[in-house]
Each structure stands twice: as structure tokens, then as C-alpha cells.
Amino acid sequence: MRRTQLFIRLAALWKKEWLTLARDRHGLAALFIMPAIFILIMSLALADSLSVQREASLAYAVLDLDGTPVSHALDARLGNLDLLNKTASPSSEADARHQVRDGEVAFVIIIPRGFALQMGANQPPELRLLIDPAVPGMVRSGFRQHAEAAVTRVWLTHALERLGQNMMLPDMERIASPEITVESVGKQEIAVAVPPSSVQQNVPAWLIFSMFFVVVPISTVFIGERQHGTLQRLRAQRVSFGLVLTGKFIPFVLVNQIQAAVMVAIGRWLVPFCGGEALSLPDNAPALAALMMLSLAVSVAAVGWALFIASIARSSEQATILGGIGNILMGAIGGIMVPRFVMPAAMQAWTSISPMGWALEGFHEIMLRQGSITDVLPTICALLCFGLAALAVAAFLNRRATST
Amino acid sequence: MIRLENLRYRHRPEGPPALDGVSINIARGSIHGLLGPNGAGKTTLISLLAGLQAPREGRITIDGELLDVWRSARPNAIAQIPQDYAFYPMLTVDENLAFFAGVQGLPRRKRKSQCAKALAFSCLEAVANQQAGELSGGLRRRLNLAIGLTGEPDILLLDEPTVGVDSQSRNFLLEAVRQFALSGGTVLYTSHYMEEVEAVCSDVSIIDHGKVLLAGPTAEVKRGRTLEQVFVELTGHSLRD
Structure with missing residues (x-):
């Protein structure tokens, strides 16, 4: 009987929270519209800055005026660039210059006539490189190094082949073509590690940020309840403060999880639809479960923080300012607004004091470094401790306020 | 019968007493008016009856049982209507x-x-x-x-229920309170409107500085005067916060 009554009471409290939130346009905007816009804008705007594939939009072409097997070999080797798109060869040098000037291609490598002959005569081979002046310096020097390495390799292969023929040695090309295997090192041994991208930085970052914005709807209702005597009325009806807290805690944890689902959906489908990269998630159940547990821990921290702010603020305006400033500071320090890896080393150390920073690090641990639940367990514990400590302070403050 | 016996309460240990030995009897089925200037202790008294606070001294009994014991068997029997x-x-x-x-x-x-x-x-x-x-x-x-x-x-605790309403709504509310009492309910009614209290309350208690100055059936308390006159006579003309 008592259990049924408890459930009836909780159900009434939960329904009330849902109804008040559903009619709180500002609260809903802070929880859903704001992060959705941030994710969309920041993912698209920072795509070039944060993605290792940012140069993929740049194109280059090779103009082979020599037309020999050696120049073909060089052309083929110049084509092995992952980060740039190779386009069709221009018809002439004038056409090449025209393409660069119009921004159609960033680089054109011209293999001059007599290139193979120069090599055969043991003269240093010459190449000409046409460059769009708008190309960033780092990309320019990287491409130049690539071209130099390609020429050196072709020249060396050519020389070793001749040496091998003279000395009766087989397959000299293999000696001239050392292979470098590149491997991203994550927590688990997997064939391909998922590289970080703008969307992978921004979706968890703004999701965490928006989860902490439950401070707006929670404090609006809670302070209204306190100011209008509704909490007192509930106490007079033998509704304990613990029950009132539980009545708020569970619906808002659920709201946070809905936020998580919506933001992930935006990252997976809306961002690519708008021209950005799609959010990639772990494809194994344990990692997904770890993500969900982390998300729940962030909720506990966020709702605890919101109830703490609602308890110390005297008006909903004050709560909005305190909560908003607190969230922005936590976000700025925690690597939400500026990714942690672009911060100077001294600033990076500061992220460890922000619960948003812990949460973001946890998400990256799973999404980027293929971490497991054991890797993020300390993060989950830290977030739970933060949330429960904030809740305990909120309960203490309310108990003190009602006892006088 | 609701008995408030020698209730004492301070909001802070060093502060002045909000209630200083208050004793009031409220008959079941009656409408009992609780009058007093601002800060007299009316709201504190209602809080104690509603179970929001416990008296430091004294006790509250309902039908012979301590408030907590009586309430635990009837958790919804007391309703507080706040101001x-x-x-x-x-x-x-x-x-x-x-x-x-x-x-x-x-x-x-x-x-x-x-x-x-x-x-x-x-x-x-x-x-x-x-x-x-x-x-x-x-x-x-x-x-x-x-x-x-x-x-x-069974018991309604009304804290200034007619503040800021027009005459029609006030009359409606007063009639509703009368109907509640007629159906067997007990009402503790606080108000600053003396004519309201005169109109609906069978008994009144006038308190100030946490003490009961006068209590009894409304007609006896008035003794041919208006309740307003009795009230001002007992509590004085000085302004309260």
C-alpha cells in the first residue's frame, strides 16, 4: 500500500515536471535548439581547422610534357597523395596557369620535356611547380616536399635499376621504395582507428554543455515553488524534500538522455546533410553501453548542479545568471568552446577542474581512442561524486532554510 | 477538540520568541479566528499546526492524541491554504x-x-x-x-485567504468556509479584515508578541464593541513592520 502511494506521489511529481517543461519555451530552447545550432554551425565552421582531411578540398594536377616511361612513373608516384584530389591533366602550360589562376587547382606540377634524358645523363632532374598563392604555407611546403620525395624516389629507382642490371641484381625497385605503415594507436588493437574530426569534437562538447543547461528549467520551477509557498504546501501535505528532489531528478535525467539522442542524431544525419562529416560512433555494444553510462553520469552531475544553483539563488533571474555564467566558465575551461588540444599546455591542465572537461575527455576516450568502460570509470565516478555532492549541499541548504 | 498547550517557539535560539506560551482550544466543527498584527505569531502557529515545524515546548493534541500520532493515521486530514x-x-x-x-x-x-x-x-x-x-x-x-x-x-488552516480579491469573490470564499464548517470541518482562520472574522468565526483568539491576549466566543470577546475596537485596544496603535 505504502509502495503504491509512493509511486502515485512520484508519478504526480514526474508528470508535473514534464508538463511544466513542455510549456517552458525558453527552457526547451536552451536544452534543444541552442545545442543543435551550436553543433551544426561549429561542426561546419571548424571542419577545416579540426579535420586531418581538411586539404581534401584542394586539388592538384600533373602536366607531363615529357611523355616517357620515366615521366609516367613520376606522374604515378605524384598521384599517391591521400590529402589532395588529383584532377585531369591540363592540356598545356597555358591551360595549367589558367586553372591555377582561377582557383580550380591549388598546384600543377609540370614535368618538362627532356626530364628522362636528364636522369639518364645523371643530371639533377628539374620540375616546375605552379602554386595558388592562397594555399596556406604549411600545405604548400608539405606538397613541395612530397614532389621532391617523388622525384628523388623515381631518380633513385632509375639509378638502382641501371646498377642492378650491371651487377645482375634483381628487383632493385623494392629497395628504393621503403614502405611506411601508419597506424593510429587507440586503446584497443583494431585495424583502423577513428580519426578525430570537427563533428566528433563538437557533438559531445555541445551536448555536455546543453545538458548542464537544465539549470534554466529546473531553477525556474524550483525557485517559483519556493517563492510561492508551493514547497511549503507540499511539506504540509507530508511530501518530503527527498521525494520532491527525486521528482525532479529522474525526469531531468531522462530529458538529458533525450538531448543526447537528439544531438547524436543531428551529428549523424543533419551535419552530413548540410555538408559536414557524419558523427561516427563505436560499433560494439560494450562501447555504446559505456557511452550511455557516461551520459547518465553527466546527467547526475548536471541535475545536481542545477539543484545546487536553484538552492543558492534567490530569484529565477539570479539562477539564470549564476547558472549561465557557471556553465560558460566550465565550458570555456573544459574544452567545450575551444578544443583542449589547441590550448597551450598550461591551459590544458585547467580542463581537469571542470566537470564538463571530465565529461568531454570521457566521451573522447570512447569515441576516439576506443576506450572501454574501465577506461572511463574514473570519469564516471568523478561526475557522480560531483552531482551527488551538489545535491547534498542543495538538500542541506533547503533543510536549513525550512528549519528557521 | 484541538488543544494548543503552552506552545513556545523561536526561529533562532537567540532571537525573540515567536510564540511564548500560547494555549488555545479549538472546538471541532467551529471556525476559529486568529487575529494579530504583523509579526504577532499567527503564521508560526499555523506552521506548527500544519506540522511544518515542531514546538520547542508545549504540545498540540487533536481529539486527545498528539498531533504527530493523530496525523500519521490521517496524513491528509489537515490542509494548509497559504496566503x-x-x-x-x-x-x-x-x-x-x-x-x-x-x-x-x-x-x-x-x-x-x-x-x-x-x-x-x-x-x-x-x-x-x-x-x-x-x-x-x-x-x-x-x-x-x-x-x-x-x-x-477535516481541518483547514486558512492564512488570509481573501487578500486582494473583490467583494463578490470574498463573499464566495466566506460562504465556502461556512459550508465546510457546516459539513463538520474545523477551520482556523487568520485575517486582518475584522468584519470578515466577525461574520464567519464563532470563536476568536487575539495574539501579539507570541502571547494570547484574549480568547473566547466572538460575541463574548466583543462585548458590545466592534472586533476592530477590541483589537486596537489590546494591541495598541503603534505601527508594525
Whole structure:
């Protein structure tokens, strides 16, 4: 009987929270519209800055005026660039210059006539490189190094082949073509590690940020309840403060999880639809479960923080300012607004004091470094401790306020 | 009978007493007026009766049982109607009633019937689907009362229930209080409007500085004067905060 009554009471409290939130346009905007816009804008705007594939939009072409097997070999080797798109060869040098000037291609490598002959005569081979002046310096020097390495390799292969023929040695090309295997090192041994991208930085970052914005709807209702005597009325009806807290805690944890689902959906489908990269998630159940547990821990921290702010603020305006400033500071320090890896080393150390920073690090641990639940367990514990400590302070403050 | 015996209460240990040996008897089925200037201790007394605070000294008994013991068997038997609009402006009248009935643990069927009764008692049917925040002052007061009735209480603690309403709404509320008492309920009624208290209360207690200055049947307390005259005579003309 008592259990049924408890459930009836909780159900009434939960329904009330849902109804008040559903009619709180500002609260809903802070929880859903704001992060959705941030994710969309920041993912698209920072795509070039944060993605290792940012140069993929740049194109280059090779103009082979020599037309020999050696120049073909060089052309083929110049084509092995992952980060740039190779386009069709221009018809002439004038056409090449025209393409660069119009921004159609960033680089054109011209293999001059007599290139193979120069090599055969043991003269240093010459190449000409046409460059769009708008190309960033780092990309320019990287491409130049690539071209130099390609020429050196072709020249060396050519020389070793001749040496091998003279000395009766087989397959000299293999000696001239050392292979470098590149491997991203994550927590688990997997064939391909998922590289970080703008969307992978921004979706968890703004999701965490928006989860902490439950401070707006929670404090609006809670302070209204306190100011209008509704909490007192509930106490007079033998509704304990613990029950009132539980009545708020569970619906808002659920709201946070809905936020998580919506933001992930935006990252997976809306961002690519708008021209950005799609959010990639772990494809194994344990990692997904770890993500969900982390998300729940962030909720506990966020709702605890919101109830703490609602308890110390005297008006909903004050709560909005305190909560908003607190969230922005936590976000700025925690690597939400500026990714942690672009911060100077001294600033990076500061992220460890922000619960948003812990949460973001946890998400990256799973999404980027293929971490497991054991890797993020300390993060989950830290977030739970933060949330429960904030809740305990909120309960203490309310108990003190009602006892006088 | 509700007996308040020698109640003492301080909000802070070093502060002045909010209640200093208050003893009042309230007959079941009566409307008992509690009068006093601002800061006299009326709200504190109501808080003690509502179980929001416990007296430092003294005791409260209802029908011979200590308040806590009596209340544990009847958790919804006392309803406090606060002076503030203690409900949710974003919820409709119906939703507010359902919520407050729900947090009292009433089962679904009982909840529905109680909400319908409270709605009818307060004549709020026409605005049942309107958001509480959009109601006029008089309708809000009626909703405040209706919420208190959802748990089918035996005792109503009314803290200035007619502040800021027009004459029509005031008369309606006073009539509602009379009807509640006629149906066997007991009312503790605080107000600064002496004519209201004269009109509805069978008994009054005048308190000031946490002490009972005068208590008894309204007619005896007045002794041919108006209640206002008695009140000012006892509590003086000096301004209170």
C-alpha cells in the first residue's frame, strides 16, 4: 500500500515536471535548439581547422610534357597523395596557369620535356611547380616536399635499376621504395582507428554543455515553488524534500538522455546533410553501453548542479545568471568552446577542474581512442561524486532554510 | 477538540520568541479566528499546526492524541491554504488539482472524484482547462482553496485567504468556509479584515508578541464593541513592520 502511494506521489511529481517543461519555451530552447545550432554551425565552421582531411578540398594536377616511361612513373608516384584530389591533366602550360589562376587547382606540377634524358645523363632532374598563392604555407611546403620525395624516389629507382642490371641484381625497385605503415594507436588493437574530426569534437562538447543547461528549467520551477509557498504546501501535505528532489531528478535525467539522442542524431544525419562529416560512433555494444553510462553520469552531475544553483539563488533571474555564467566558465575551461588540444599546455591542465572537461575527455576516450568502460570509470565516478555532492549541499541548504 | 498547550517557539535560539506560551482550544466543527498584527505569531502557529515545524515546548493534541500520532493515521486530514498562490501557474486548474491530489497519494478513482468535488465546491468548472497563471485574483484564491480540499481534510488552516480579491469573490470564499464548517470541518482562520472574522468565526483568539491576549466566543470577546475596537485596544496603535 505504502509502495503504491509512493509511486502515485512520484508519478504526480514526474508528470508535473514534464508538463511544466513542455510549456517552458525558453527552457526547451536552451536544452534543444541552442545545442543543435551550436553543433551544426561549429561542426561546419571548424571542419577545416579540426579535420586531418581538411586539404581534401584542394586539388592538384600533373602536366607531363615529357611523355616517357620515366615521366609516367613520376606522374604515378605524384598521384599517391591521400590529402589532395588529383584532377585531369591540363592540356598545356597555358591551360595549367589558367586553372591555377582561377582557383580550380591549388598546384600543377609540370614535368618538362627532356626530364628522362636528364636522369639518364645523371643530371639533377628539374620540375616546375605552379602554386595558388592562397594555399596556406604549411600545405604548400608539405606538397613541395612530397614532389621532391617523388622525384628523388623515381631518380633513385632509375639509378638502382641501371646498377642492378650491371651487377645482375634483381628487383632493385623494392629497395628504393621503403614502405611506411601508419597506424593510429587507440586503446584497443583494431585495424583502423577513428580519426578525430570537427563533428566528433563538437557533438559531445555541445551536448555536455546543453545538458548542464537544465539549470534554466529546473531553477525556474524550483525557485517559483519556493517563492510561492508551493514547497511549503507540499511539506504540509507530508511530501518530503527527498521525494520532491527525486521528482525532479529522474525526469531531468531522462530529458538529458533525450538531448543526447537528439544531438547524436543531428551529428549523424543533419551535419552530413548540410555538408559536414557524419558523427561516427563505436560499433560494439560494450562501447555504446559505456557511452550511455557516461551520459547518465553527466546527467547526475548536471541535475545536481542545477539543484545546487536553484538552492543558492534567490530569484529565477539570479539562477539564470549564476547558472549561465557557471556553465560558460566550465565550458570555456573544459574544452567545450575551444578544443583542449589547441590550448597551450598550461591551459590544458585547467580542463581537469571542470566537470564538463571530465565529461568531454570521457566521451573522447570512447569515441576516439576506443576506450572501454574501465577506461572511463574514473570519469564516471568523478561526475557522480560531483552531482551527488551538489545535491547534498542543495538538500542541506533547503533543510536549513525550512528549519528557521 | 484541538488543544494548543503552552506552545513556545523561536526561529533562532537567540532571537525573540515567536510564540511564548500560547494555549488555545479549538472546538471541532467551529471556525476559529486568529487575529494579530504583523509579526504577532499567527503564521508560526499555523506552521506548527500544519506540522511544518515542531514546538520547542508545549504540545498540540487533536481529539486527545498528539498531533504527530493523530496525523500519521490521517496524513491528509489537515490542509494548509497559504496566503501565497501556492500552485503552478503553467499548469491548468485541472492539472494543478490532479497534481496536489496525486502527491497526497490518492488512488486514481478517488483522485478524480475529489478533484471534481473541489472544482465544483470552488465553482471553477468553467476555467478547468485554463492555465492557472492566466486566472484573475479571485479565481486564483478559489483555486488555492480548491487545492486544499482535494485531500478531503477535516481541518483547514486558512492564512488570509481573501487578500486582494473583490467583494463578490470574498463573499464566495466566506460562504465556502461556512459550508465546510457546516459539513463538520474545523477551520482556523487568520485575517486582518475584522468584519470578515466577525461574520464567519464563532470563536476568536487575539495574539501579539507570541502571547494570547484574549480568547473566547466572538460575541463574548466583543462585548458590545466592534472586533476592530477590541483589537486596537489590546494591541495598541503603534505601527508594525
